[in-house]
Amino acid sequence: MMIDEVRTMPAAGQPQLMRWSVVLPGLAALALALVLPQFANAYVTEVATTALLYVVLCLGLNIVVGYAGLLDLGYAAFFAVGAYTSGILTAEFGFNFWLTIPVAMAAACVAGIIIGAPTLRLRSDYLAIVTLGFGEIVRIIARNLDITGGASGLIGIERPEIFGFRLMQVQHFYYAFLVLALLTAFVCLSVERSRMGRAWFYVRYDEDAAAGIGINRVTAKLQAYMMGAVIASVAGCLYAAKMTAISPESFTFNQSLLILLGVVLGGMGRIPGVVLGAILVALLPEVLRGAGTYRPLVTAVALLAIMLFRPNGLWPDKRV
């Protein structure tokens, strides 16, 4: 179709992958990330693991919010779907951890279709509030079913094994999350430049024009929504394995907000910005440890201030 010929649109732009100013700092950051657990103590490694979890989640949400321009306020629900699917299958039915990942991905896809298919045909505002409701539904279901362990949660999730080596310590999960984060970033980079990724950019900038050049708006949005859902569910599987116990309180509206803040803070739609935002969000609870009940207010003011004064984030996209 015609999509391939309209590459000159600034939003699609040329990928920044091959620019030295991007590659060198990227390699330095990767090298630091690789050796970090070797000299850092357990606390730092733990925080860094959380940061990597947020990197994965924020990159996933970035596909929905940053690429396709849809507001998803219940992203933690897909994270929960992944964590609970994997947790239930390993703890109750004795599945191998690695086999639960495709099942969790399929479950997230089904959930994504149930929520996305009806709402994505309507105004994008509807998606925002329906996803908000969906996030609550998933939490309520997890709290009221027997198989999910009710309010106290699911315990005794088995630790995964790879080639006879069992992931046990913080460092092991740090590397597991690092691999997942790199994998997600790679997927994002490739998808950004694919036909599907360009379709998202067009839909985000001008829906009618996108429809005019032959892009199916609903399909494009649904693809973005489901891709985000799948990434969150994989992160959920690994999270469940790391924690060995999960409860509905890990998947609240606040969790969804934090992930969204990570995407918005660094700069929507741009991978380095989102990674920066995710790391900042992971550090936030550590910095605000003494703030107590003021913590949500600080988060809120940060979000509002970014939107009003720096709407493109701390590390904005220069192409737009």
Added chain:
Amino acid sequence: MTLDLLIQQLVNGLIVGSFYALIALGYSMVFGVIKLLNFAHGDIYMNGAFVGLIVFSFVGIWVGNGWLGVVCALLVSMLVVGLLGVVIERFAYRPMRNAPRLSILITALGASMVLNGTALALTGGRHYAFNTDLGFAGIDISTVHITYTQMVLVAASIALMAGMQAFVSRTMYGKAMRAVSIDMGASRLMGIDVDRVIALTFFMGSALAAGGGVMAGAYYGSVHFFMGFIMGLKAFTAAVIGGIGSVPGAMLGGLLLGLLEAFGSSLPFVGSEWRDVFVFGTLILFLVFKPTGLLGRSVVERV
């Protein structure tokens, strides 16, 4: 289901439904005029309840905890929170009016979180008692006792909504509001002060939500910083059921949702812990089969 239970659930449904309707109305009005889902609306309802409680505990010293106190709390809270709505519009939404849709939505979300976070920081997350002294006198229909308080609450919210409908359909400002909701640019060319009309819409919508908040606080006897979250979601559901942007639709949707919830949660296989799931299930069904709602116009996106 016996007749008594039927009547009882009808009463419960009407009361909850009239709260939903009041809040849905503000949602719907703001949406109609600037096409923005005001996420902060649920939090405005919560702030209304808190302002009402503060006024009530001051006024109560002189006029007692009876009806007079509640009415004072209601009026002052509607005024103060109405102005708060105007302030939010002025500082958070107006600068964003020409921004991309996503930025506006996130700003609205930020405004909602700021209100919610402020309430949490100030109250420390505690439940506050709203101790009224309205009595339990009332009438009995078979074995169901309906208090005068319940009747007054339903009547008061219907009166507020009828007043709003009259304002929108009969006055000059109402006409300006309808004009802005149809075409903002053309309204400006016709000499309508669009900024003022939007501010007025925010004032009225927020005042209605505050009225709902004070009534709900007085009725349930408790106020909490998180009370607006679920309420905002349900008011949105009510607005969608009735047809978003439509004033009579919001009232109809609110009352229907209240009844649906009351009867739905008394079904044997649903149960009250599944009530919210039931409500959102309804929302999703409506979006699939009748996204324009019962009384609304087309809402398919054409940005």
